[in-house]
Amino acid sequence: MAQSHAEREMAVKARTASRALQALRSEDRVAILNRIAESLEQHEQHIMAENALDVEAAGGGKVSDALLQRLILKPSKIQQLADGIRAIAKQEEPIGRLLSRLEVAEGLVLDKVTSPIGVLLVIFEARPDALPQIASLAIRSGNGLLLKGGKEAMRSNALLHRLIVDAVAEVAPGVGRDVIGLVTRRDEIDGLLKLNDVIDLVIPRGSNELVSYIQNNTRIPVLGHADGICHIYVDAAANLQQATAICIDSKVDYPAACNAVEKILVHDSLQGQPLESLVKALQDAGVSVHGGERTVAALGLPAAPSVRHEYSSMDVTVELVSGMDEAIEHIHANGSGHTECILTDDQAAADDFLRRVDSACVFHNASTRFSDGYRFGLGAEVGISTARIHARGPVGVEGLLTTRYLMRGKGQTVEKDKAVTYTHKALPLS
Amino acid sequence: MAQSHAEREMAVKARTASRALQALRSEDRVAILNRIAESLEQHEQHIMAENALDVEAAGGGKVSDALLQRLILKPSKIQQLADGIRAIAKQEEPIGRLLSRLEVAEGLVLDKVTSPIGVLLVIFEARPDALPQIASLAIRSGNGLLLKGGKEAMRSNALLHRLIVDAVAEVAPGVGRDVIGLVTRRDEIDGLLKLNDVIDLVIPRGSNELVSYIQNNTRIPVLGHADGICHIYVDAAANLQQATAICIDSKVDYPAACNAVEKILVHDSLQGQPLESLVKALQDAGVSVHGGERTVAALGLPAAPSVRHEYSSMDVTVELVSGMDEAIEHIHANGSGHTECILTDDQAAADDFLRRVDSACVFHNASTRFSDGYRFGLGAEVGISTARIHARGPVGVEGLLTTRYLMRGKGQTVEKDKAVTYTHKALPLS
Numbered sequence: 001m002a003q004s005h006a007e008r009e010m011a012v013k014a015r016t017a018s019r020a021l022q023a024l025r026s027e028d029r030v031a032i033l034n035r036i037a038e039s040l041e042q043h044e045q046h047i048m049a050e051n052a053l054d055v056e057a058a059g060g061g062k063v064s065d066a067l068l069q070r071l072i073l074k075p076s077k078i079q080q081l082a083d084g085i086r087a088i089a090k091q092e093e094p095i096g097r098l099l100s101r102l103e104v105a106e107g108l109v110l111d112k113v114t115s116p117i118g119v120l121l122v123i124f125e126a127r128p129d130a131l132p133q134i135a136s137l138a139i140r141s142g143n144g145l146l147l148k149g150g151k152e153a154m155r156s157n158a159l160l161h162r163l164i165v166d167a168v169a170e171v172a173p174g175v176g177r178d179v180i181g182l183v184t185r186r187d188e189i190d191g192l193l194k195l196n197d198v199i200d201l202v203i204p205r206g207s208n209e210l211v212s213y214i215q216n217n218t219r220i221p222v223l224g225h226a227d228g229i230c231h232i233y234v235d236a237a238a239n240l241q242q243a244t245a246i247c248i249d250s251k252v253d254y255p256a257a258c259n260a261v262e263k264i265l266v267h268d269s270l271q272g273q274p275l276e277s278l279v280k281a282l283q284d285a286g287v288s289v290h291g292g293e294r295t296v297a298a299l300g301l302p303a304a305p306s307v308r309h310e311y312s313s314m315d316v317t318v319e320l321v322s323g324m325d326e327a328i329e330h331i332h333a334n335g336s337g338h339t340e341c342i343l344t345d346d347q348a349a350a351d352d353f354l355r356r357v358d359s360a361c362v363f364h365n366a367s368t369r370f371s372d373g374y375r376f377g378l379g380a381e382v383g384i385s386t387a388r389i390h391a392r393g394p395v396g397v398e399g400l401l402t403t404r405y406l407m408r409g410k411g412q413t414v415e416k417d418k419a420v421t422y423t424h425k426a427l428p429l430s
Numbered sequence: 431m432a433q434s435h436a437e438r439e440m441a442v443k444a445r446t447a448s449r450a451l452q453a454l455r456s457e458d459r460v461a462i463l464n465r466i467a468e469s470l471e472q473h474e475q476h477i478m479a480e481n482a483l484d485v486e487a488a489g490g491g492k493v494s495d496a497l498l499q500r501l502i503l504k505p506s507k508i509q510q511l512a513d514g515i516r517a518i519a520k521q522e523e524p525i526g527r528l529l530s531r532l533e534v535a536e537g538l539v540l541d542k543v544t545s546p547i548g549v550l551l552v553i554f555e556a557r558p559d560a561l562p563q564i565a566s567l568a569i570r571s572g573n574g575l576l577l578k579g580g581k582e583a584m585r586s587n588a589l590l591h592r593l594i595v596d597a598v599a600e601v602a603p604g605v606g607r608d609v610i611g612l613v614t615r616r617d618e619i620d621g622l623l624k625l626n627d628v629i630d631l632v633i634p635r636g637s638n639e640l641v642s643y644i645q646n647n648t649r650i651p652v653l654g655h656a657d658g659i660c661h662i663y664v665d666a667a668a669n670l671q672q673a674t675a676i677c678i679d680s681k682v683d684y685p686a687a688c689n690a691v692e693k694i695l696v697h698d699s700l701q702g703q704p705l706e707s708l709v710k711a712l713q714d715a716g717v718s719v720h721g722g723e724r725t726v727a728a729l730g731l732p733a734a735p736s737v738r739h740e741y742s743s744m745d746v747t748v749e750l751v752s753g754m755d756e757a758i759e760h761i762h763a764n765g766s767g768h769t770e771c772i773l774t775d776d777q778a779a780a781d782d783f784l785r786r787v788d789s790a791c792v793f794h795n796a797s798t799r800f801s802d803g804y805r806f807g808l809g810a811e812v813g814i815s816t817a818r819i820h821a822r823g824p825v826g827v828e829g830l831l832t833t834r835y836l837m838r839g840k841g842q843t844v845e846k847d848k849a850v851t852y853t854h855k856a857l858p859l860s
Contacts, residue, residue: 019762023786096785102807108796110806117818118788200818219649221819242841249843332449354836355526356453358548366538366839375844376540376835377532377854388547388630389651389820393835405806405823406784409796411672413679414805424807 018144116142228258292319448574546572658688722749
């Protein structure tokens with residue numbers, strides 16, 4: 001009970017401080033970011049020392065080698081972080097951007113402008129370099145932030161957090177240190193996930209298990225995705241050489257990524273040599289090819305574990321379908337709404353697929369691996385959302401913003417809609 | 431258990447049918463709407479007869495007079511409904527609207543387009559005329575729909591629903607009747623509210639109690655607001671005559687509306703004659719004026735029930751504040767984030783208020799009653815949202831839409847970002 005009270009207080013303080021942050025002039029938020037970048041550079045030795053303690057504690061096989069690699073900071077990485085924060089500082093001011101302007105009636109003008117969301121809860125795993133990145137995005141967009149990092153990076157995170165809130169307090173004492181709270185214990189997360197009246201958005205960055213756990217244990221909207229079960233449909237009119245290259249890239253470029261292909265649906269007419277060539281090319285590229293019901297029978301492939309399976313490894317399922325309709329039905333029944341792709345030289349078929357497939361990203365003749373915030377030109381990537389409201393697909397800073405309506409009048413009243421004459425005329429934005 | 435299974439089946443069928451609906455050509459969705467309008471006109475006598483049975487059953491004081499009035503359909507209302515549906519049919523196609531276009535690399539183009547959300551659950555109270563309106567908005571925007579109306583309008587709703595799904599099945603047999611499900615029992619709602627994997631958005635239209643209940647009993651995102659605790663801040667530099675007119679209109683134009691003012695914060699410097707005139711003018715307009723701590727002491731006003739109170743009646747609280755900072759703090763601490771207004775002739779003060787107040791709608795010198803979808807020029811109003819994600823403030827059809835990314839390539843692969851040169855060049859939208 002006392003525990004839950006402490007978490008509420010932390011969230012409420014972050015909201016209050018976030019309002020002071022949004023009330024700053026743009027140049028003051030920029031100054032905070034530049035001070036953070038400078039402070040990271042100045043404290044490089046100290047950061048390295050704390051990080052070394054984290055790395056030492058995680059050594060001796062206590063964590064996987066991949067996790068250990070992600071945990072390690074290097075001077076070059078700290079410089080990259082500082083440069084990245086200065087790049088965020090240089091971006092166009094995201095708050096108060098005019099989205100639409102309408103003359104409601106003579107002398108009564110309605111603006112729709114971008115606005116910070118409020119308080120974000122971001123949960124991330126081992127990488128300590130995620131902390132300054134997320135904090136900088138939150139500050140740039142005027143949001144309060146509660147952060148929970150991986151316990152392996154405890155000391156690194158504590159120092160990075162302290163340097164950041166010190167910089168906030170120094171440049172903007174009216175905002176203060178509470179605008180970014182650091183959560184250190186796992187059990188505090190459960191308390192925070194209950195605060196749907198104070199926290200506006202949860203962003204889990206980590207394993208599918210983490211995301212699923214969050215999604216199943218909170219009423220706060222969650223930005224992210226638990227599954228990335230991406231499909232490629234190889235149409236009858238596919239250019240087979242190109243299709244083969246795209247299928248291989250979509251898997252082998254980064255097999256553990258959420259945008260890697262997990263299932264390739266092949267048109268019936270490609271049975272025989274074309275299908276066998278595709279399977280062989282995948283195998284030659286090091287991919288273990290599994291079969292659906294029909295390809296197990298036709299090609300003797302080993303059966304896939306299930307009709308809906310995310311391998312996240314150098315494995316893929318290949319199955320035959322009777323055509324576009326069956327492919328789309330299969331995707332809707334077994335996909336996760338992340339990214340799907342059609343490979344074809346038939347423009348009408350491509351248009352049909354792009355129109356009908358109900359996924360965040362739908363591609364024609366391009367690798368599923370393009371489904372990514374950086375490749376989509378969003379600058380920083382906050383996450384990839386398979387939710388259908390607020391933000392869908394790769395999400396950049398705009399996912400940390402909402403809108404407000406601002407109306408400027410000259411004393412107008414409504415009086416049963418008889419006091420003004422509605423004109424509802426769109427006005428130019430500049 | 432069997433019960434919950436039936437509800438899931440209903441929702442899954444609505445999702446499948448919604449995908450067929452979105453796959454139609456625009457003119458086919460328009461044809462469905464025109465057929466619905468025609469059918470309502472053709473069945474006017476039948477609708478009136480079923481409605482009369484509802485009205486009869488609700489008579490004899492079983493329901494409030496206000497509810498009874500909302501329950502009654504008249505031939506003129508049915509004609510209005512048909513006309514409204516034809517107007518929705520004439521609107522610009524909402525699906526597939528191009529929001530942005532980016533050249534990712536040479537020959538690789540990324541479009542962001544509008545897209546239906548999926549399956550909506552709309553819960554509304556007594557008014558049966560809401561059913562065809564909501565159904566038409568859902569069809570226009572390509573969404574599946576589950577509807578729960580008030581039990582008083584049971585017979586009217588059943589017939590209206592039947593006419594609508596008959597029209598869908600007639601014009602688009604591939605979509606079929608399942609695209610709009612009618613829920614008739616209250617206990618089914620609890621089952622549906624659990625289906626956060628199949629239902630994408632809940633829109634409760636009704637009392638604050640209904641909305642609060644929904645918000646507290648589902649993980650599905652809810653579009654709406656439980657409270658409308660709107661504030662007006664009368665600044666030192668207010669034009670008092672104009673301020674008085676706006677304060678009166680903001681309350682008396684429709685005291686039960688969510689956008690009616692509940693609390694008027696008055697700058698200290700207006701103590702004495704200006705404040706007393708404002709209070710007297712409100713009282714002369716029939717408003718019961720309550721006081722906060724300071725106005726109870728200064729003017730002997732009866733004390734307000736609490737510092738945060740939604741009257742929804744011809745009552746208002748008037749309180750003194752020391753200035754803008756206290757007014758904004760008061761609003762953030764006690765408001766519901768719906769609509770707040772500053773009355774002042776000081777442009778800098780107005781700009782400051784509009785920049786700092788964290789509410790869906792922030793006004794300068796205009797009645798809070800303007801906070802409304804029709805007055806905001808949105809056409810049909812889906813609801814007013816005080817949530818901070820997806821849609822905020824008055825919401826039109828765009829609240830029933832999400833986005834998809836469509837990427838068109840020529841065979842591009844990623845290959846560790848070495849296979850293409852990213853250009854990230856914005857392209858014109860037409």
